[in-house]
Amino acid sequence: MEYYDVIIVGAGPAGSTLAQRLQGSGKRILIIDKQSFPRDKTCAGWVTPAVLDTLGIDQEDYSRGRTLQPIRRFRIGMMGQAPVENDHGEVVSYGIRRCEFDAYLLDRVEAPKVLATPVKSIQRQGGNWRINDTWEAPLIVGAGGHFCPVARLLGDGPGGHETIVAAKEVEFEMTPGQAETCQARGDTPELWFCRDLKGYAWVFRKGNYLNIGLGREDNHRLSEHLDAFVQAMKDSGRIPGDLPSRFKGHAYLLYDHAERPLVDDGVLLIGDAAGLAYTQSGEGIRPAVESALLAADVIARAEDYSASSLQLYGDAIADRFGTRATDLEQGWQLPDWVKMPIAGTLMRSHWFTRKVVTEKWFLHQQVPPLPAAV
Template sequence: MGASSISPGDSFARMDTCEILIVGGGPAGSTCARLLKRAGIDVMILDKKAFPRDKICAGWVTPAVVQELEMDVDAYRATGRTIQPITAFRTGMIEGRIVNTKYPEVVSYGIRRFEFDAFLLERCGARLAPPAQLKSLERSANGWIANGTIEAKFVVGAGGHFCPVARHIGAQLGQSESVVAAQEIEFPMTETQKQDCAALGEAPELYFCPDLKGYGWIFRKGDFLNVGLGREDNHKLSEHVAEFVRWLKAERRVPQDTPEKLGGHAYLLYNHAPRPFLGDRAMLIGDAAGLAYPQSGEGIRPAVESAMFAAEILIAAKGDYSAAKLAPYEAKMLQRFGARQTKSMTERLPEGLKKLAAARLMGSEWFTRSFVLDEWFLHRKQEALQA
């Protein structure tokens, strides 16, 4: 435990101290904390919510994530938590030709963030501050003082898209940021709903919007059903979502009583995120840094990988948090994820050509397996990092 002291002039508030404070206990924060703790560093996590907590997400992770997190799938399942193996996909354009792709092995897993994040946070072994929103962050002689009650030599911002640490180190949250807006619902199905749902657990369904600005999904995980849609353009998002759910019902892919109004959240794709990686005695990881993969919107793997790089650099810094010691974090991120503020191949194509090509390509079994799934959604060629 870090020392507690009375802060002068602070009406007897208890001051807790730690070497590194991580703001946010999602997959990025808990992964970074676990590695720092394992290296003997006094690390503390501050999250605004008590866990388990809900997180809007489809809950899809690849085997690379499971490996990087050093998770034992069987042991995780044995605790009663959901981990749905995936060996196939049903994909296509909304109202277009459907392609079924099968794999001989497990290529992904479906988890429930309510369970997964709580498991990772508990496992990380870091001290947890009482749940509280980070409201103030002031520079002190030794580092930072958070909420007037926690003093840390270094702060890691892992508070997701709206992370307050990102604002402190210069990110213009909500301004000049082109976000992905997504809506989703996850609910336990009744016996009647299960019979009324054609989607299979081992085969998530992905349906692309005709303008290619996003896609919707159905993800059946054990007894739970997760349905959602995300778009790079949030104009009339709720209408797109309701229309998508009505189409799924007409196709009898989801139960007829599936709600058409879903909960929403925003986040940034890596190539559109103008956020800094580093600041004065601070760094950003996960969604706080805007890291989700451009084509799929998958953000858990980049969150975990950025946390691993951050921990590696902080451990090597041995308490020297100078810019020179931290610079390798940015270098590693750019090497792993590429340059930022770039346009993807599809963004560079003219609109008409894009739609025409998309309708043909998404109906092709070869294109779907080789590019949409293996490359864009599963990242099968990208080796997992070693923890």
């Protein structure tokens, strides 16, 4: 049996950020993931300058051999309507490929890593947690996304009415012919909201790589909406006509409507495992990184790993992201005041799509970054 102070299940941005932040704390850390790295990860894939600053990423260094696509504009519309395009006049975000980004973050971690190893068992043994009858620690951290096995220990909360977003997308490298005919521009991601406002689709070009997808609340007619969107984009010439046939699916919880507990005795959840994706956009990378930093500060100072001690992390999450909604109203992306006949008009407004949709909901420019990881 191998003994550690903290075992992190999940080596994505949340898990790797937590492990790196705890370096130098004196804690013995182990990070486990079911996949080997680099690995494919279904995600549209963009990060704001705030995330890069918080992670202490040198852009010049990162861009060597990796995709770092500057984003200066957004093309936003409601399906069936003409879109509007806003130029922010500066770089407001960066397109990344998750296979590169996640591997880069994990490579910075000095703690032992066990990859390509699924968690098959988690048992409580004398105040410790034992994983796969091989590793043991008093604290386990769930960082393995929506279906994280550590999150399953805590359940979905008292109500069981969480809003789950299901998405399907594809990312592939275009052939020279596809790249030449594709009208989507790398510096201008496209966001297209469903007419019933229960989801949105995107077209995002990163150099010669193209990412296309659609996410909707509760998997409601997801494939039907995706097929219609893809066909409309093909018909308009925005994307190549010969796309890969296989779209990959994934799911996540939205922060305002998630009921999943964050802590228990010897257990703590971060990132998508905790249901922290931004409610209006579904973006999860920044919440994953920030939750990991908040968790690391609590873990490093904790006298023990009881639920009462770890609750300081839950308090920090509430302070950072706000108190979760208690009425569990239906709907995920847009507030109720938008869900009126004026929604179509708002989506044709340059001011609304820039100041509200892009800068507030997707870029969170009004929220200052956390202090950089060390």
